[in-house]
Amino acid sequence: xxxxxxxxxxxxxxxxxxxxxxxxxxxxxxxxxxxxxxxxxxxxxxxxxxxxxxxxxxxxxxxxxxxxxxxxxxxxxxxxxxxxxxxxxxxxxxxxxxxxxxxxxxxxxxxxxxxxxxxxxxxxxxxxxxxxxxxxxxx
Numbered sequence: 677x678x679x680x681x682x683x684x685x686x687x688x689x690x691x692x693x694x695x696x697x698x699x700x701x702x703x704x705x706x707x708x709x710x711x712x713x714x715x716x717x718x719x720x721x722x723x724x725x726x727x728x729x730x731x732x733x734x735x736x737x738x739x740x741x742x743x744x745x746x747x748x749x750x751x752x753x754x755x756x757x758x759x760x761x762x763x764x765x766x767x768x769x770x771x772x773x774x775x776x777x778x779x780x781x782x783x784x785x786x787x788x789x790x791x792x793x794x795x796x797x798x799x800x801x802x803x804x805x806x807x808x809x810x811x812x813x814x815x
Contacts, residue, residue: 698711708737708740711749712744713748750790761781765777765779770805778801784800
């Protein structure tokens with residue numbers, strides 16, 4: 677997890693405890709893109725409340741707050757566990773078994789790795805080897 681994501685999660689724990697920080701990333705050194713989720717969904721009003729809770733971040737960066745959408749990023753073991761049975765795309769930092777990207781059904785998720793039934797077969801990938809991962813929309 678990134679330092680900016682840790683900072684944002686800590687800031688939101690008190691004011692918006694039901695908000696889940698799905699992904700926070702710094703883009704170009706000037707903008708933070710923040711994907712959030714909430715049990716009741718993500719509304720414009722919620723995005724505005726979250727922005728107000730993050731004054732320390734908005735003093736240093738432009739802030740984009742939105743819902744994760746249908747191609748929701750997967751960044752934590754709990755995300756992978758929650759979406760077992762769904763299709764996902766996992767991109768690795770380097771070649772893993774001769775491949776750098778795997779698309780298939782999430783079939784397992786431990787605290788250290790995710791298992792995906794991809795076109796190339798069933799493969800387990802340590803979270804530390806994952807560059808980026810997201811659900812495949814419409815499936």
